Structure formats: C-alpha cells, structure tokens
Amino acid sequence: MGYRVVVAGATGNVGREMLNILAERQFPVDEIAALASRRSLGTEVSFGDKTLTTQDIDTFDFTGWDMALFAIGSDATKVYAPKAAEAGCVVIDNSSLYRYDPEIPLIVPECNPQAIHDYKNKNIIANPNCSTAQMVVALKPLHDRAKIKRVVVSTYQSVSGAGKDGMDELWDQTKAVYNPTTDVPPNKFQKQIAFNVIPQIDVFMEDGSTKEEWKMVVETKKIIDPSIKVTATCVRVPVFVGHSEAVNIEFEEFLDEDEARDILREAPGIMVIDKREPGGYVSPIECAGDFATFISRIRQDSTVENGINLWCVSDNLRKGAALNAVQIAELLGREVLKKG
Numbered sequence: 545m546g547y548r549v550v551v552a553g554a555t556g557n558v559g560r561e562m563l564n565i566l567a568e569r570q571f572p573v574d575e576i577a578a579l580a581s582r583r584s585l586g587t588e589v590s591f592g593d594k595t596l597t598t599q600d601i602d603t604f605d606f607t608g609w610d611m612a613l614f615a616i617g618s619d620a621t622k623v624y625a626p627k628a629a630e631a632g633c634v635v636i637d638n639s640s641l642y643r644y645d646p647e648i649p650l651i652v653p654e655c656n657p658q659a660i661h662d663y664k665n666k667n668i669i670a671n672p673n674c675s676t677a678q679m680v681v682a683l684k685p686l687h688d689r690a691k692i693k694r695v696v697v698s699t700y701q702s703v704s705g706a707g708k709d710g711m712d713e714l715w716d717q718t719k720a721v722y723n724p725t726t727d728v729p730p731n732k733f734q735k736q737i738a739f740n741v742i743p744q745i746d747v748f749m750e751d752g753s754t755k756e757e758w759k760m761v762v763e764t765k766k767i768i769d770p771s772i773k774v775t776a777t778c779v780r781v782p783v784f785v786g787h788s789e790a791v792n793i794e795f796e797e798f799l800d801e802d803e804a805r806d807i808l809r810e811a812p813g814i815m816v817i818d819k820r821e822p823g824g825y826v827s828p829i830e831c832a833g834d835f836a837t838f839i840s841r842i843r844q845d846s847t848v849e850n851g852i853n854l855w856c857v858s859d860n861l862r863k864g865a866a867l868n869a870v871q872i873a874e875l876l877g878r879e880v881l882k883k884g
Contacts, residue, residue: 545883546572546573546574546883547571547572547610547611547873547877547881547883548574548576548577548608548609548610549571549573549575549576549577549609549611549613549873550576550577550579550604550613551566551576551578551613551615552579552612552613552615552616552624553580553617553620554579554580554587554589554598555578555580555584555587555589555598556615556616556707556708557861558615558861558865558866559578559580559589560589560590561861561865561866561867562615562869562870563576563578563589563591564590564866565867566591566870567592569870571870571873572877572883577596577599577604578591578598580598580600580601581600581601581602581620582600582602584598585598585600586598601616601620605631606627606631606633607632607633608631609631609633610633610634610883611876611881612634612635612636613869613873614635614637614638614639615638615865615866615869617639618639618640621639621641621642622641625641625642625668628667629666629667629668630667632667633667634663634667634668634876634881635668635669636669636872636876637671638671638866640673640759642666642668642670643670643671643672643673643763644762645666645670647662647665647666648666648668648670649663649665650671650672650763650767651669651670651671651672651767651875652672652680652681652684652767652868653868653874654681654811654812654813655680655684656767657875657879660872660875660876660879660880661880663876669872669876671865671868671869672763672767672868673760674787674860674864674865675701675756675759675760675776675789675860675864676759676763676764676767677858677863677864677868678789678857678858679695679697679789679856680764680768681813682791682814682837682854682856683695683772684767685807685808685810685811685814686793686795686799686808687768687769687772689803689807690797690799690850691795691796692768692769692793692795692796693772693773693796693850694772694773694774694775695764695772695773695774695791695794696791696792697776697789697790697792698778698779698789698790699745699756699777699779699787700741700781700783700788700790701745701756701779701780701781701860702780702784702785702786702787702828703733703782703784704784704785704860704861705745705780705787706733706780709731709732710732710737713728713732713733713737714782714784716728717737717738718739720738721739737780737782738782739782740782741780741782742780743777743778743779744778744780745757745780753776757778760774760776761774761776783828784832785832785833785859785860785861786827786829786831786860787858787864788827788828788855788856788857789855789856789857790853790855791853791855791856792845792853793852793853793854794849794851795851795852796850798849798850799850799852800844801842804842804854805818808839813836814836814838815836815837815838815839816839816842817838817839817840818840818841818842825840825855826838826840827857828857831858833862835859835862835867836863837856837858837863838856838857838858839856840854840857
C-alpha cells in the first residue's frame with residue numbers, strides 16, 4: 545500500500561522536478577495529483593512514464609490525501625496550505641512562508657531528521673532555502689565532530705533560483721549580446737545578468753543585508769545550532785542550474801583538513817571530489833541533474849586558529865528544492881505514516 549500524493553505548482557520548474565524525482569526514486573505512490581493555478585489548468589506534465597493533466601488547486605479537495613508537496617510561492621501557500629493541513633494532508637512547503645515559524649519544523653533530512661515528529665503541530669513541514677540546504681549538509685557532520693563557531697559564506701547562485709523567468713532572461717540577454725539590434729533590458733533581475741554578476745538576491749534589509757543572506761543565517765541556526773554565527777554574501781551569476789558556495793568555517797577546536805575530508809566522504813548526501821590539480825573539483829555545470837552535494841577545495845585556513853575552507857556545489861532545483869522535499873516525504877513515510 546502506497547501514498548496518495550499531491551504536487552501543487554506542478555507546471556513550474558520545481559514542481560516538475562518534484563514529479564521527476566518522485567518517479568526516479570520510486571516513491572511508493574498509489575495515486576498522484578498535479579495541481580496548478582487556473583491559468584495553467586489542463587497543462588500536461590510527466591510523472592515517470594505517465595502523463596498527468598493538471599487540476600485546479602482552487603477547487604481541489606485535499607481530504608483523504610496523505611501528503612502535498614507545495615511549490616507555489618508564499619502568497620498562494622498562505623491560502624492553500626492551511627486548507628490541505630486542516631483536511632489531514634501533511635504539507636511539505638518549498639516557499640519561505642513557514643520556515644521561521646517556531647512551531648513548524650524546517651528539515652534537511654541529513655541534518656535534523658528527528659524534527660519530523662514536530663509536523664503534528666500544524667500538519668506542515670518547511671523546506672529550507674536552496675542556498676542553505678546544500679551548505680548545512682556539509683556543515684552538520686563537521687559540526688558534530690568539532691563544533692562550528694562561525695561561518696563566512698559567499699554564494700554564486702544560478703538564475704534557475706529565480707524561476708523560469710530568470711532562466712529566460714539570461715538566455716534572451718545572452719543572445720542579444722551577439723545581436724546588437726535586439727535589446728533585452730533587466731526585468732527579473734536588477735541589472736543585466738548575461739556576462740555579469742549581481743550582488744543582490746531578494747530585497748535589502750535595514751542592516752544592509754539582503755533577505756537571501758538573512759535566510760541563510762536564521763535557517764542554519766534553526767536546522768543545526770542556534771549558537772553558530774553566520775555571515776553571508778549572496779550573488780547571482782550567469783549559470784542556468786547549480787548553486788556554488790565558497791565556505792569558510794571556524795571551529796571551537798582544531799580539525800585537520802584530511803580528517804575533514806574523510807568525515808565528508810562518509811557523510812550522507814555528499815560526494816567529495818577534491819584533487820589538487822587543474823580541474824580536480826566540481827563546477828555547477830557538472831552537478832546539474834545530480835542528487836549529491838559536491839564538496840571540493842578542502843583546505844586549512846591559516847588565518848584563524850581553527851579554520852577550514854571548502855567549495856560546495858549542488859543542483860539547486862534538486863537538493864535545494866525538489867529533492868529535499870521528496871526526501872522529507874520519504875522520511876515522513878518511514879518514520880511516521882509507515883504505509884509505503
């Protein structure tokens with residue numbers, strides 16, 4: 545006996561990826577429903593070798609469905625997630641709406657699987673921000689060994705993190721560079737993204753940080769340890785899929801780079817590719833379509849007493865969003881619902 549599963553936002557980048565990953569990982573599905581807004585009603589989406597026709601989320605009855613994976617943004621989630629939760633369907637939400645609610649668990653299964661039982665508070669589980677998700681997978685096993693004091697992270701985030709509109713803007717502007725008669729002004733992004741980098745993701749806050757940077761700080765604390773200090777600079781780069789991060793970690797006690805490498809090699813969800821030779825590391829184009837979080841460039845930081853530097857790359861549509869949501873669904877089934 546399997547699960548009755550809903551994917552809300554099934555026509556978007558993340559929703560389609562959720563359907564792909566559910567099929568790839570052979571999630572025990574008895575019945576699946578693909579939901580979309582009225583303007584996308586009737587659109588066909590793939591689920592393994594099946595084709596699903598999207599249903600109207602506005603009129604859908606969540607009663608009798610086990611879980612719903614939401615990829616519809618905060619405004620729509622605010623309307624539909626409570627309806628699903630009240631109907632007894634557990635919501636796994638990819639938006640930022642519930643991440644900072646103390647009653648709602650924010651889960652990366654490799655880091656804090658024990659938090660799954662807190663879903664009962666509101667029948668809702670939050671999925672973290674894409675840039676946070678891949679970083680905490682690397683931080684948690686190191687924190688368990690040497691306790692992290694402080695993290696300094698600079699991100700290099702792909703345009704797919706801004707949805708289909710962001711990918712289209714990079715594509716159209718890139719073509720326009722080679723066709724001077726075409727002008728594609730910035731729309732989704734604040735400045736031209738083609739052949740450029742933009743040190744702003746989301747809105748600015750009073751202290752000069754952007755909201756994306758703030759998210760990484762508070763989510764890392766909630767998922768791993770509130771005592772960890774985090775400072776982030778988040779940058780959008782002209783890459784279609786795959787977020788990269790340069791991470792500097794300061795520990796309370798000394799951790800040798802070789803031991804750090806061994807710990808990460810054994811950690812769930814991580815693939816270490818770290819050869820000290822040209823090309824002996826992973827770049828975002830190589831991680832696209834993969835489940836793993838890739839770690840490279842592990843080395844001692846001699847400027848602080850107990851420091852390590854590393855390079856972290858992952859497919860943001862997968863581990864940063866859809867894969868993590870499916871892993872939460874697997875954890876929920878395995879630890880709580882126990883049907884599949």
